Amino acid sequence: MRLFAIFVLALLAIPFGMTAQAQDSMPPAPYAYRQLDDPAQEAEARALMETLRCLKCQSQSIADSDAPMAGDMRHQVRTRIEAGEEPEAIRAWLIERYGDYVSYEPALSSTTWPLFAIPVLLMLIVGIVLARRLSRRKGEA
Structure with a gap:
């Protein structure tokens, strides 16, 4: 079969x-x-x-x-x-x-805006995290 x-x-x-x-x-x-x-x-x-x-x-x-x-x-x-x-x-x-x-x-349209926005948001998040870490290190020193 x-x-x-x-x-x-x-x-x-x-x-x-x-x-x-x-x-x-x-x-x-x-x-x-x-x-x-x-x-x-x-x-x-x-x-x-x-x-x-x-x-x-x-x-x-x-x-x-x-x-x-x-x-x-x-x-x-x-x-x-x-x-x-x-x-x-x-x-x-x-x-x-x-x-x-x-x-x-x-x-840029309703379906493609995330492709443009997500990299910018990721860069902002990375920048904020780095700024906080650097400010902590300066505070410890």
Whole structure:
């Protein structure tokens, strides 16, 4: 019975594996690896791409990543820049689509304020503790 269950699970996993392989074997989007003809537009696109995080690699910007997802995102950025869209509008669209995590420069919002406040609070607590210890030592001497 256990062997039958493993066999059934293996059969169910085949279509999912084929889907993932098919996605990676698709040709890259036209602007994934090709720069825009206008150098000013390409510089604008490049500057924006360096501030956007690859969702698959997570440690690289979409400008530096070779992941297919990053290539698709580069294509979207270049296509929208070429169409005349402003970089901040493109950033807003990508954040709406993928969430705050896609940006290396997250905006201060109701969900991200703890990320900014907690380090400041920790530094204040450390400063208070050090000040008290130093004042005690001066009092003992």
